[in-house]
Amino acid sequence: xxxxxxxxxxxxxxxxxxxxxxxxxxxxxxxxxxxxxxxxxxxxxxxxxxxxxxxxxxxxxxxxxxxxxxxxxxxxxxxxxxxxxxxxxxxxxxxxxxxxxxxxxxxxxxxxxxxxxxxxxxxxxxxxxxxxxxxxxxxxxxxxxxxxxxxxxxxxxxxxxxxxxxxxxxxxxxxxxxxxxxxxxxxxxxxxxxxxxxxxxxxxxxxxxxxxxxxxxxxxxxxxxxxxxxxxxxxxxxxxxxx
Amino acid sequence: xxxxxxxxxxxxxxxxxxxxxxxxxxxxxxxxxxxxxxxxxxxxxxxxxxxxxxxxxxxxxxxxxxxxxxxxxxxxxxxxxxxxxxxxxxxxxxxxxxxxxxxxxxxxxxxxxxxxxxxxxxxxxxxxxxxxxxxxxxxxxxxxxxxxxxxxxxxxxxxxxxxxxxxxxxxxxxxxxxxxxxxxxxxxxxxxxxxxxxxxxxxxxxxxxxxxxxxxxxxxxxxxxxxxxxxxxxxxxxxxxxxxxxxxxxxxxxxxxxxxxxxxxxxxxxxxxxxxxxxxxxxxxxxxxxxxxxxxxxxxxxxxxxxxxxxxxxxxxxxxxxxxxxxxxxxxxxxxxxxxxxxxxxxxxxxxxxxxxxxxxxxxxxxxxxxxxxxxxxxxxxxxxxxxxxxxxxxxxxxxxxxxxxxxxxxxxxxxxxxxxxxxxxxxxxxxxxxxxxxxxxxxxxxxxxxxxxxxxxxxx
Numbered sequence: 001x002x003x004x005x006x007x008x009x010x011x012x013x014x015x016x017x018x019x020x021x022x023x024x025x026x027x028x029x030x031x032x033x034x035x036x037x038x039x040x041x042x043x044x045x046x047x048x049x050x051x052x053x054x055x056x057x058x059x060x061x062x063x064x065x066x067x068x069x070x071x072x073x074x075x076x077x078x079x080x081x082x083x084x085x086x087x088x089x090x091x092x093x094x095x096x097x098x099x100x101x102x103x104x105x106x107x108x109x110x111x112x113x114x115x116x117x118x119x120x121x122x123x124x125x126x127x128x129x130x131x132x133x134x135x136x137x138x139x140x141x142x143x144x145x146x147x148x149x150x151x152x153x154x155x156x157x158x159x160x161x162x163x164x165x166x167x168x169x170x171x172x173x174x175x176x177x178x179x180x181x182x183x184x185x186x187x188x189x190x191x192x193x194x195x196x197x198x199x200x201x202x203x204x205x206x207x208x209x210x211x212x213x214x215x216x217x218x219x220x221x222x223x224x225x226x227x228x229x230x231x232x233x234x235x236x237x238x239x240x241x242x243x
Numbered sequence: 244x245x246x247x248x249x250x251x252x253x254x255x256x257x258x259x260x261x262x263x264x265x266x267x268x269x270x271x272x273x274x275x276x277x278x279x280x281x282x283x284x285x286x287x288x289x290x291x292x293x294x295x296x297x298x299x300x301x302x303x304x305x306x307x308x309x310x311x312x313x314x315x316x317x318x319x320x321x322x323x324x325x326x327x328x329x330x331x332x333x334x335x336x337x338x339x340x341x342x343x344x345x346x347x348x349x350x351x352x353x354x355x356x357x358x359x360x361x362x363x364x365x366x367x368x369x370x371x372x373x374x375x376x377x378x379x380x381x382x383x384x385x386x387x388x389x390x391x392x393x394x395x396x397x398x399x400x401x402x403x404x405x406x407x408x409x410x411x412x413x414x415x416x417x418x419x420x421x422x423x424x425x426x427x428x429x430x431x432x433x434x435x436x437x438x439x440x441x442x443x444x445x446x447x448x449x450x451x452x453x454x455x456x457x458x459x460x461x462x463x464x465x466x467x468x469x470x471x472x473x474x475x476x477x478x479x480x481x482x483x484x485x486x487x488x489x490x491x492x493x494x495x496x497x498x499x500x501x502x503x504x505x506x507x508x509x510x511x512x513x514x515x516x517x518x519x520x521x522x523x524x525x526x527x528x529x530x531x532x533x534x535x536x537x538x539x540x541x542x543x544x545x546x547x548x549x550x551x552x553x554x555x556x557x558x559x560x561x562x563x564x565x566x567x568x569x570x571x572x573x574x575x576x577x578x579x580x581x582x583x584x585x586x587x588x589x590x591x592x593x594x595x596x597x598x599x600x601x602x603x604x605x606x607x608x609x610x611x612x613x614x615x616x617x618x619x620x621x622x623x624x625x626x627x628x629x630x631x632x633x634x635x636x637x638x639x640x641x642x643x644x645x646x647x648x649x650x651x652x653x654x655x656x657x658x659x660x661x662x663x664x665x666x667x668x669x670x671x672x673x674x675x676x677x678x679x680x681x682x683x684x685x686x687x688x689x690x691x692x693x694x695x696x697x698x699x700x701x702x703x704x
């Protein structure tokens with residue numbers, strides 16, 4: 001049984017982010033892998049050691065402030081679980097939350113969970129549009145497609161990026177990097193949502209969960225022709241699709 | 244006579260003529276040209292409206308409410324100027340007044356009913372003195388343009404802040420719309436649907452509730468019931484914000500094949516309202532228009548008659564007939580609206596062919612992730628009534644992926660980039676009826692194709 005915790009689904013679901021959980025669940029179920037999904041809301045005490053996969057979406061400023069305060073109370077347990085190999089996908093606002101701090105437009109320093117070494121600074125311009133990122137999965141390169149919409153600019157410290165930006169802005173529109181990767185944590189600005197059409201990444205996350213359970217990381221192949229076509233449409237539009 | 248205004252009107256009318264010759268609708272460009280020549284065109288024309296300017300804004304139902312209200316006023320014998328086709332930026336609003344003005348700069352009209360995009364409220368209300376402002380509802384819409392709900396409510400608040408005196412007509416069931424009375428302090432007429440109004444099952448919209456937090460103190464609102472999305476009976480446990488008691492309220496709505504009826508209670512009176520349109524959400528639009536008419540002192544039986552005669556406009560569950568098979572075309576632009584469309588699809592009897600066209604041009608919203616907030620799962624749970632799902636448009640493949648993950652078997656999902664062929668297969672499909680959903684920029688081409696096919700189908704019989 002793969003155990004999933006969807007953090008604050010009511011508050012952090014700004015851009016169809018629940019699609020990530022739907023995709024993860026379906027791709028497990030199509031392979032007859034039992035999966036349990038728990039939705040955790042404000043004020044609930046989450047036992048991170050019980051889960052294999054934690055998903056954190058994006059929200060508006062107001063919602064993010066509420067969540068930040070709530071999650072701070074479980075910060076140490078969350079950090080320990082991550083060190084222990086917990087698989088995490090954090091999108092947009094959820095991604096920013098994992099960093100050390102956020103510098104607001106007024107110069108105010110708002111602390112983050114400080115689990116990963118990066119910070120975010122309010123930008124003067126909104127980064128909006130389709131994005132293609134090239135990332136490494138099991139030592140082969142893979143193009144990941146999504147849509148970004150953020151004004152925060154993120155700068156990485158001593159952590160790997162999720163990948164290289166081939167089209168769009170990514171973390172800050174300057175250094176050509178997108179997202180963050182640390183142990184089994186994946187942070188990204190990509191909506192779309194990310195997992196439904198980027199099936200290699202989704203299956204990679206499922207595989208990591210199986211390994212964490214001490215099971216064999218062997219996934220039955222599925223018919224992904226619709227998902228691949230959806231990606232190809234955007235890659236062709238951005239001039240990045242080669243047969 | 245203001246020469247620049249005359250010149251602007253003349254140039255606007257000329258542009259409209261040229262646009263029409265070239266086959267365009269010309270609903271925005273004439274206003275743009277007129278404003279270039281004389282930036283005060285809208286202000287000067289709107290100031291001439293003799294009885295009152297009515298502004299309609301909100302996320303869903305603007306165009307239908309505007310059309311219903313214009314119908315009520317025209318049928319009561321008034322001269323009305325209105326942007327009926329939904330061109331709702333400042334250029335579209337200007338176009339409608341320029342169209343109805345004489346070249347000497349006179350606008351002979353009693354009322355103006357202006358549909359205004361939420362983000363354009365500050366600009367339009369800077370130039371137009373409104374007498375009545377209707378806010379239908381506030382949902383998440385085209386996020387890459389508006390970013391967040393807070394921005395939408397902020398724009399409406401800014402627009403209203405520029406008015407000295409105005410009467411608000413507000414949806415009491417939507418906390419995000421109802422809040423504007425308290426924010427502005429303006430007098431308001433509230434309208435709503437009474438308890439037990441949900442006639443099509445409460446599965447729709449369970450995931451698309453946006454405004455469940457108190458706009459004043461931030462506490463989670465407590466609901467006694469929901470109609471759909473965040474619409475319902477709510478109160479805040481943290482402060483005294485709650486659903487205002489509506490002056491106009493609809494009870495016991497019944498959705499029958501092709502129409503909706505309800506009991507309307509207002510000012511201690513009662514009447515039966517019957518609409519020849521599909522979908523419970525149209526009841527909200529009708530009650531909004533009725534409330535505005537009531538505020539203006541219009542005759543009640545006349546209004547009810549006018550609403551009863553109302554027929555849906557392009558893409559609002561617009562009905563066609565192809566060789567005896569009914570086909571319904573519905574515009575979709577956000578989760579709340581799409582969920583209501585799906586509820587109507589589920590409520591329809593017999594087997595169905597379904598067509599969905601998703602574009603991601605600027606006017607559609609470039610970000611299509613909102614499709615994941617739509618409850619397509621209700622189709623996956625019981626897919627037997629559906630013969631096929633034909634996906635089309637610039638992001639048809641993405642739509643197909645959404646349906647697959649909602650549990651629709653892939654044998655029933657077809658992607659066809661050729662719009663004409665896709666519509667043909669839908670209409671000629673084996674089911675008893677066809678439902679077509681489309682985002683904004685695909686809507687008019689699709690409507691043209693259906694009309695042509697329906698005509699051919701009729702001739703062949």
